Amino acid sequence: MGQIVYETATSLDGYLADQHNSLSWLFAVPDGDDPQLAPPRAAVQVMGSTTYEWVLDELGALEKMDAWGTAMPDVITVVFTSRDLPAPGDADIRFMSGDVAAALPQLRELAGDGIIWVVGGGGLASQFITARALNEIVLSVAPVALVEGAPLLGQRIESDRLILVEAQQIGQFARLRYRLTYPGQDQG
Numbered sequence: 640m641g642q643i644v645y646e647t648a649t650s651l652d653g654y655l656a657d658q659h660n661s662l663s664w665l666f667a668v669p670d671g672d673d674p675q676l677a678p679p680r681a682a683v684q685v686m687g688s689t690t691y692e693w694v695l696d697e698l699g700a701l702e703k704m705d706a707w708g709t710a711m712p713d714v715i716t717v718v719f720t721s722r723d724l725p726a727p728g729d730a731d732i733r734f735m736s737g738d739v740a741a742a743l744p745q746l747r748e749l750a751g752d753g754i755i756w757v758v759g760g761g762g763l764a765s766q767f768i769t770a771r772a773l774n775e776i777v778l779s780v781a782p783v784a785l786v787e788g789a790p791l792l793g794q795r796i797e798s799d800r801l802i803l804v805e806a807q808q809i810g811q812f813a814r815l816r817y818r819l820t821y822p823g824q825d826q827g
Contacts, residue, residue, distance in 0.1 A: 641750045645757040645764040646678055646777035647791070648812075654788035655759055660689060662697075668781045670810020676779050681714055682753025683746060688720035689789070690759040700727040715749050717742075719763055739766035765793040771821045776801070780813040 648665050649655060656662055665671060678684075686694070694700070700707040708729035716732045718724065719739070726732040733749075735742050746755055757764050757773065767773040778791075796819075805816040 640747060641682065641753045641755060642774045643755040643757065643767060643772050644679055644681075644775045644777060645767065645773055646775075646779075647759055647764075648676070648779040648781055649791045650781055650783045650785045650788075652784045652786065653791040654785040655761060655791055656693075656789040657785050658787045660693060660789065662693070664783050664785060665781055668783065668811050670812065671781075673809050673812075675807075675809045676812060676814070678758075679754050679756050679777075681756035682750040683715045683717060684711070684756045684758050685717045685719065685746065685763065686758040687760045687763045688718060688722060688724060691716075691718045691720070691724065695725070695727070700730070701725055705729050717746060717749070738770075739763070739772070740770035743770060743772055759789075761790045762793040768792075768794065768796065768819065771824075773819055775804075775816060775818055777814070777816045779809070780815065782811050 647655060650664065657664055698706040698710055700710075704727065707727040711730070714731070716730060718732060718734050719736065719742075720734055721736050724734065735745075757767055764773065764776075800820050801817040802820060803815065804818050805814070807814050
């Protein structure tokens with residue numbers, strides 16, 4: 640069974656996007672295009688509707704028919720939403736609604752032994768934690784403080800549940816990788 644990883648960039652004060660759901664602050668950071676900051680090679684990427692709509696808009700994927708497939712080839716995208724959303728013609732996009740825990744068997748089947756990458760947002764990642772399914776949190780912390788916006792997570796996690804596995808500097812970013820533990824789980 641593959642890993643489920645929440646990998647994202649965050650501001651120093653724990654926001655994914657600013658109060659206008661913009662990531663312009665992130666793209667202004669020097670070295671933000673370093674290949675070491677690239678997301679994991681995933682079999683399935685999972686995102687909420689706000690993240691999905693931002694990616695659609697950023698890629699111009701509804702206007703440029705091959706934009707999605709060029710940016711994200713060979714990956715299944717699952718969008719959790721309660722709304723009807725458009726999908727670019729060249730993309731393998733599945734829409735799901737409801738609780739993440741109920742969708743886990745289907746997500747794992749889609750991914751096989753590959754990685755399930757939780758792209759965002761923080762509320763969706765928190766649902767994976769509540770379902771005791773998230774294996775790792777990988778953060779690329781940017782030297783920016785936003786004060787408000789979309790939070791990194793939608794729940795409290797105590798330090799006894801997070802084990803720092805790796806910390807490295809990549810340009811102006813601090814890349815931190817944590818393994819999650821769950822009560823009653825073997826720590827080995």
